[in-house]
Amino acid sequence: MDRDTIYLKSHYLYGEDFQYRKGILVIEDGIIKGFTGEHVRDPLCHRGVVIPPLINAHTHIGDNIIKDIGINKTLDELVKPPNGLKHRFLRSCSEEELIEGMLDGLEDLKDMGITYFCDFREGGLKGVNLLREAYSIFRRRYNWEFPYPLILGRPTTSGREELKREIEEILKVADGIGLSGCNEYSDEELKTIRKLDYKIFSIHANEHRGSIEYSKKVYGMSEIERIVNLKLQPTFIIHATYTTPYEGELLREEGIPVVVCPRANASFNVGLPDIHNLMDKGVLIGLGTDNFMANSPSILKEMDFIYKLYHIDPREILRFSTINNSRILGLEGVGLIEEGYRGIFTFIRDCPSIRYSRNIVASIITRCEKGDIVIYGGEDDKGSS
Numbered sequence: 001m002d003r004d005t006i007y008l009k010s011h012y013l014y015g016e017d018f019q020y021r022k023g024i025l026v027i028e029d030g031i032i033k034g035f036t037g038e039h040v041r042d043p044l045c046h047r048g049v050v051i052p053p054l055i056n057a058h059t060h061i062g063d064n065i066i067k068d069i070g071i072n073k074t075l076d077e078l079v080k081p082p083n084g085l086k087h088r089f090l091r092s093c094s095e096e097e098l099i100e101g102m103l104d105g106l107e108d109l110k111d112m113g114i115t116y117f118c119d120f121r122e123g124g125l126k127g128v129n130l131l132r133e134a135y136s137i138f139r140r141r142y143n144w145e146f147p148y149p150l151i152l153g154r155p156t157t158s159g160r161e162e163l164k165r166e167i168e169e170i171l172k173v174a175d176g177i178g179l180s181g182c183n184e185y186s187d188e189e190l191k192t193i194r195k196l197d198y199k200i201f202s203i204h205a206n207e208h209r210g211s212i213e214y215s216k217k218v219y220g221m222s223e224i225e226r227i228v229n230l231k232l233q234p235t236f237i238i239h240a241t242y243t244t245p246y247e248g249e250l251l252r253e254e255g256i257p258v259v260v261c262p263r264a265n266a267s268f269n270v271g272l273p274d275i276h277n278l279m280d281k282g283v284l285i286g287l288g289t290d291n292f293m294a295n296s297p298s299i300l301k302e303m304d305f306i307y308k309l310y311h312i313d314p315r316e317i318l319r320f321s322t323i324n325n326s327r328i329l330g331l332e333g334v335g336l337i338e339e340g341y342r343g344i345f346t347f348i349r350d351c352p353s354i355r356y357s358r359n360i361v362a363s364i365i366t367r368c369e370k371g372d373i374v375i376y377g378g379e380d381d382k383g384s385s
């Protein structure tokens, strides 16, 4: 057998429609070549289902060290910079503690079958480097590259020149900039940051009624309207818990994707995003889980929650967390099991959650939990074959 060719025998969710197919998949130099009809001696076998790689498009892994702090406090009391409970507690943590918390978070993501995640890292350049360090410890510990972090840094300064210097420094090591929200910045500051950011640019928007009301009072328009008005062209926005049909239209026209985090919204008691409105308008939708301190980073749980509340086609929900998240984050060749895509997968074991299923996609998104995930590779290999 050619060393660079892998033959993997299993059941698959193939292509964008997730056709349930059984067969031997050929992966050459890391790229999927399709199924082979030829007889293959001793292929690798996975008993269970191979699904496209699960991706978490929005997290704050830094607050894993203060899990479930301030239960039932309001969102502003908890996370509003600079003096929300979260920020005060994080300031009291040492760098070692923060890294330990992130390491735990990475392990959690790994066990949940997450292959890539996109994190809003607070605290400027130092904050970005803390996650880089946690990830390099993780890689050495498990000899395993997933979950791979895309890190969006956040500036800590405000003056034009200082901002410029800081953003240049952050972008040398980060994958982009992630802002808490536009209410914290003047028009000029937002435009300055956007102009300097040549990588991913993302921002929370319309997360709760209070932030929208504030924006309307001070700037005469909602956060989404302001983002469009200032031509910030974010790579994607987070939340959009409240969107009017007009805002849905704006997002579609501007081609701005939305990463929704409904479980986190529910956890903070701020309402739920109108996913149907966004879908009707043809907005590209991805999924995230937001703060580790308030919500587990499980995309499986997120998909179940969405199905139960919105009754969207299970295949559409699985697209949110695989191919859509990949497109939103700009991950090339990742997100589907199809010819030409990279051989990066999430593995579901042969387990009661999927056995006897008459709708395999529905069973996976509503029943599977992290114990149903198999991780191949790494020191804690618990795979079966």
Ligand SMILES: [Zn+2]
Pocket (backbone or CB within 6 Å): 058, 059, 060, 120, 204, 238, 290, 291
């Ligand atoms: Zn967030």
